[in-house]
Each structure stands twice: as C-alpha cells, then as structure tokens.
Amino acid sequence: MDSLHFKQSGLINPKLTSICDICLQRGEKAENFGNSTIETFAKTLLYSFVGKKTNEEQESFFVKTKQDRKSYEAFLQDYDGNEIAEQQVSRKKFNQAIIDSETGKIDYLPDQGRDFQYNLEHLGLKVDFQLNEVDFIDRERIRAKYHYRCQYCGRRGHSVDHKDPVSLSHNNDMDNLILSCSECNRIKSNMPFKLFKKLNDQIPEINQKLVKYENALGTLQEEFEHRRRKLAGQVHLKGVINDPELNAMRKQNKKLQDAIDSLQSDYDALRKIRENHFNTGWKIAQENKQSDII
Incomplete structure (x- = not known):
C-alpha cells in the first residue's frame, strides 16, 4: 500500500x-x-x-486470506493512480466501499482478473471514463482552424487534443481544444498543458527536424510509389518479368527503398529521444508531487 x-x-x-x-x-x-x-x-x-510499540511484528488482519488481501491492495492501487476516479469518487466513499466489501455488506470482492471499472461498478461506485464529448463538426472546425498541423511539433495532425486533459478539467469547450498529431496526443495523455508546453518549448530544434524528416520521407515515399507503379505498368506492357530495362528499374527502386529505410530509422530514433524527454519530465513532476512518507 x-x-x-x-x-x-x-x-x-x-x-x-x-x-x-x-x-x-x-x-x-x-x-x-x-x-x-x-x-x-x-x-x-x-x-x-x-500505535502500540512492539519489538515483534504482530500480524492481525481483518481480511484473513493472503489472496483476498492482494485483491484489495491491487484495487486500492488502481484507485491511487487514477486521476479520473479520484475526481469523481472521494477517497472516503471509496474506502467505505472497501469496508462494506470486507464486512460482507457488499457481496463482492475486487477481482484482479477484471478491469478497474468493472470492480468499481460491482462495489456500487460509478466513474465516467468517457469524458470526451467533442462532436464531429467541432473536430473538423479545429482541424481547419489549424490547417491540419500539430500545434506542438509542426507535423501533420488530425487528433483534436484537450489542452487541459478532459480527465482533469471535464472541459470540452472550443478554447480548450487544439490540434495535434497522434504521436503528441499519445505522449501528452493526461499531462497538464502547461507542463507539456514547457517541455516542448525546450526542444524546438528537435521539432523542426521532425518536420523535415516527415516532409522528406513523404516525398521519397511518393516517388517510390510512382516508380513501383511505373515498373508494374512496364511489366504488363512487355509481358515478361526478366528484362534488362525492368531489372535496372528494380535496382533503382531498391536503392530508393534503402534510402527510405535508413531515413526512417533515423526519424524513429529522434522520435524516441523526444518521447523520453517528455516521459522523464512528467515522471519528475509526478515525483515532486508524490505524497510519500518522506
């Protein structure tokens, strides 16, 4: 615990x-x-x-079996780490549900094989985990407003993101919405907007490189698809598979594909570095807020 x-x-x-x-x-x-x-x-x-001062550990449990204690502890840990649940169900109410389960007033024991929401509901606790109520029209307005560009990294984007996470603010108003790419949306998750923006402002050069990588890869992939279709058309016209001209085209396509693979590898490595930057910053912020014994 x-x-x-x-x-x-x-x-x-x-x-x-x-x-x-x-x-x-x-x-x-x-x-x-x-x-x-x-x-x-x-x-x-x-x-x-x-507490009672003692030189020996005096074990006396209200929940008698070790397996049941583990089930309650896992359920409690799920609540401790879930901001949406903490906002909608007070700790006092949550604790009372555990007490009622332990005493048999509620005939249900949290099941580690079930998801958190299922266990909550069977203990009489209701939490709405689907707080995103932005409709299709508003999403399209946001995409058009920002010209389908991620407002964090500058790459192409289609994900409508809540500046202040909907799990924290429950705010679906237009001024709380912004456009992001799927990657930034995933990395940001429930991170507060001010913290994410602060961390993002520390790496403008990396964001600029990511845009260049995306543009270059897009151009090369379009060229590769064009060459692939041209090769398929020549094979159809010639009616043969092995031909000096066709083999030369395949060789050129192979070189282009190798270049794309190499560029994609560098791009993915930079994306990983950026993601680690955000994850580390978020973990440090959470650790600073941790309410532990020390």
Whole structure:
C-alpha cells in the first residue's frame, strides 16, 4: 500500500499511524495495533508514531486470506493512480466501499482478473471514463482552424487534443481544444498543458527536424510509389518479368527503398529521444508531487 495511507496530513510534525486510513475510517484505534515497519520509518524520519510499540511484528488482519488481501491492495492501487476516479469518487466513499466489501455488506470482492471499472461498478461506485464529448463538426472546425498541423511539433495532425486533459478539467469547450498529431496526443495523455508546453518549448530544434524528416520521407515515399507503379505498368506492357530495362528499374527502386529505410530509422530514433524527454519530465513532476512518507 502507498505510504499516504499511513501518514496523517495537515500536521506541522507529521504522524505515522500503525493502521491505514481505511481501518481508521472503520473506527479502529491506531493505539491498539503494532506495526514494526511503520514504527521504524517514524523513528528514522523523526516523526511521531501512533500505535502500540512492539519489538515483534504482530500480524492481525481483518481480511484473513493472503489472496483476498492482494485483491484489495491491487484495487486500492488502481484507485491511487487514477486521476479520473479520484475526481469523481472521494477517497472516503471509496474506502467505505472497501469496508462494506470486507464486512460482507457488499457481496463482492475486487477481482484482479477484471478491469478497474468493472470492480468499481460491482462495489456500487460509478466513474465516467468517457469524458470526451467533442462532436464531429467541432473536430473538423479545429482541424481547419489549424490547417491540419500539430500545434506542438509542426507535423501533420488530425487528433483534436484537450489542452487541459478532459480527465482533469471535464472541459470540452472550443478554447480548450487544439490540434495535434497522434504521436503528441499519445505522449501528452493526461499531462497538464502547461507542463507539456514547457517541455516542448525546450526542444524546438528537435521539432523542426521532425518536420523535415516527415516532409522528406513523404516525398521519397511518393516517388517510390510512382516508380513501383511505373515498373508494374512496364511489366504488363512487355509481358515478361526478366528484362534488362525492368531489372535496372528494380535496382533503382531498391536503392530508393534503402534510402527510405535508413531515413526512417533515423526519424524513429529522434522520435524516441523526444518521447523520453517528455516521459522523464512528467515522471519528475509526478515525483515532486508524490505524497510519500518522506
């Protein structure tokens, strides 16, 4: 379980409790339980420890079987890492659903073989994961407004993107919409717009190179398709497969294909470097916001 479940917030001197927030919400008293792991953390970090002091680990679980405990922990981790769920279902309500499941008030145990939404629904929790309500006409307006060009990298784009992720803002207004390529849309995902723009502004040269690669590859691929069709037409007219002129055309096409493959490889390598730049920046931002024990 994430350490946030054992750390009391809003205190000048943080306190760590021997039991998690779910057990506290159940009405249990931390003073009645020992937890040598949390106690050790508290001593190391000079935090207060609320719990029974003990030299031995005293294991006493409300959920008796290890497999069931794993199921609840996996379900809890799904919630902790899902911003859409956290916005629509309060932690208190989520914890209560777990308590009701553990006590049998709700006759359902989260199933690790099912997806998160299925488990939520069977515990009486409703989350709308489909928040994108932009219709076809508005999408076409955005594409025309930005001339089918990604507003992040400059390459050709068709993906209508929410500046502030719809999972965070629920904002489908036109001023929150922008055009991106599918790659930028995928990389940005739920990243805040200001952070994505900040990271993107750090690599203008890379974005310019990506546009040049895309244009060059597009031109070469068009030329290759033109030559391929011409070769097929000559084969049809001559009625033969092996012919000096045809073989010379095939040789030229092979050289062109090799050039395309080499350029595509360099292009993909640069795209990967760019993606890693965003992923690293996003991970650092998330780590800085992490509410862990330390």
